[in-house]
Amino acid sequence: MKNIPIPMNRFCLLISFLFVGLALPNSMAQTPKAKPAAVVQDTAKVDREYALEATMLGFFAKDGARNPTLKAKKGDRVRITITNGELMTHDIALEKLGLKSKTLQEKGTRASITFTADKSDTYFCTVPGHRAAGMVGNFEVVEGSISDATIAGQLPTKNGQPLNLNFETGTLKDWTATGDAFTSPLIDQDPSPVHEKDMTIGFAGKYFLSSGGTANYKLTGTLTSVPFTVAQPFAAFRVSGGALQDTRVELVQAGTDKVIFHSTGQGRATLQPVVVDLQPYLNQEIFIRIIDNETGISQIPYIANDKWAHINFDEFLFYPTRPNFPNELKQKDIIILPPLDPVLHAGLSGTEAAKVMTLPNGFKISLAAAEPDIVKPICFTIDWRGRLWVVEGHTYPVPAPEGQGRDRILIFEDTNGDGTLDKKKVFAEGLNLVSGIEVGMGGVWLGAAPYLLFIPTDFKTDTPTGAPKNYSTVGERRIHMKSLIVSDGGLMAGCMVRMACLRIRM
Numbered sequence: 001m002k003n004i005p006i007p008m009n010r011f012c013l014l015i016s017f018l019f020v021g022l023a024l025p026n027s028m029a030q031t032p033k034a035k036p037a038a039v040v041q042d043t044a045k046v047d048r049e050y051a052l053e054a055t056m057l058g059f060f061a062k063d064g065a066r067n068p069t070l071k072a073k074k075g076d077r078v079r080i081t082i083t084n085g086e087l088m089t090h091d092i093a094l095e096k097l098g099l100k101s102k103t104l105q106e107k108g109t110r111a112s113i114t115f116t117a118d119k120s121d122t123y124f125c126t127v128p129g130h131r132a133a134g135m136v137g138n139f140e141v142v143e144g145s146i147s148d149a150t151i152a153g154q155l156p157t158k159n160g161q162p163l164n165l166n167f168e169t170g171t172l173k174d175w176t177a178t179g180d181a182f183t184s185p186l187i188d189q190d191p192s193p194v195h196e197k198d199m200t201i202g203f204a205g206k207y208f209l210s211s212g213g214t215a216n217y218k219l220t221g222t223l224t225s226v227p228f229t230v231a232q233p234f235a236a237f238r239v240s241g242g243a244l245q246d247t248r249v250e251l252v253q254a255g256t257d258k259v260i261f262h263s264t265g266q267g268r269a270t271l272q273p274v275v276v277d278l279q280p281y282l283n284q285e286i287f288i289r290i291i292d293n294e295t296g297i298s299q300i301p302y303i304a305n306d307k308w309a310h311i312n313f314d315e316f317l318f319y320p321t322r323p324n325f326p327n328e329l330k331q332k333d334i335i336i337l338p339p340l341d342p343v344l345h346a347g348l349s350g351t352e353a354a355k356v357m358t359l360p361n362g363f364k365i366s367l368a369a370a371e372p373d374i375v376k377p378i379c380f381t382i383d384w385r386g387r388l389w390v391v392e393g394h395t396y397p398v399p400a401p402e403g404q405g406r407d408r409i410l411i412f413e414d415t416n417g418d419g420t421l422d423k424k425k426v427f428a429e430g431l432n433l434v435s436g437i438e439v440g441m442g443g444v445w446l447g448a449a450p451y452l453l454f455i456p457t458d459f460k461t462d463t464p465t466g467a468p469k470n471y472s473t474v475g476e477r478r479i480h481m482k483s484l485i486v487s488d489g490g491l492m493a494g495c496m497v498r499m500a501c502l503r504i505r506m
């Protein structure tokens, strides 16, 4: 067989779907494969350099600031480099300037835009839906000097002595701990021994406090400071860690026990200042309460173990006026993904699930196959003998390194016609990211992004007669070919992500 071109089908079908891209299928073949290398080639001299992590929750600066305002002087040569923080499609563009970086797909890859600062602008991710989701911030051309210096803060005092609200004594003096999360919470290293190595805490002084970090997030407890008088109208403290309410810092009015302010982290490790307006409480007594009631059994069902079930804290200081921090953690920046909708009848066995299904009149249902005979089915097809070919998608959604795929193709057969698939055969194993299957034209066709594979097959013995052969590359792994159909001497493929329908003629 010759190489098969992928012409745009005249019945090209566009289906509305979340994260629909705009590229058309005939451009896919030319899309270069995303490179894992994280090297920025641009070596031009720049006056100002910014680095941001790109995620669906926003662009994050190294100091934790979400969608930070990036500043430059008029005429400065500026470079903004983004690092993809997840396995998603992201880029960065400037709205007025009309400048756009290359598009990233793999986690850890980088792209940048370099330009001369002329006027203030808006930076954002051009992938449809991402700007609305929060990937947008300001670029500001400023007059004069660019300074992020803020006024100095002061430790609260008691009986003329500064309180240990920054932990610089290396002890829990002036604090009382309950539970086990704060038995040895002081850390003097960055990266911290109880956090992941790629996390930066950015604490002040010699010590900061953590209720267990990402290593011991299951611990719970409370740490309460001694009461002290509000001596200045503003305060700021540094916090990071979980965004759920059960890991939080509270400021409490002494005597009444009324919580006058609270803040969680935002699901990141870097400590960020939170500013509190204490004007209504001037000269009153308050205390600080640091709470970790999170065991890591997440309220979010798709996060099995929540490593953010901890809180980090440092340095509570008073300020005479409202301090300005470039990486201030504002409450609007704390985003908590909503829990999934509850699923009716979740967790039933295959037999029980079949019993509770609602069917149209005249229909009946019986169980054909269930776990553990079949696990993670992602696609199937029926051959001319009425047998079911099912792909188990163990690799999806993250592609395995070349040669380390874990997907399997199983053939099921109902040998006595009672509706139960009583015979099972493994046709192939070790496949990578298979999302579509069809049987016909002398073998088995697989959509295994970024490839369209053909396995020549002896259907008398149901065994491959050769290695999988690639008939096309669609350029990127996120184009999942589904709904393969052999008919009329051709192969039809539907594609997810870039929604389209292709017709491939032999």
Ligand SMILES: [Ca+2]
Binding pocket: 166, 167, 168, 203, 204, 205, 206, 207, 208, 314, 315
């Ligand atoms: Ca400290």
Ligand SMILES: [Ca+2]
Binding pocket: 181, 211, 212, 216, 217, 218, 219, 220, 292, 293, 294, 295, 296, 309, 310
């Ligand atoms: Ca915890």
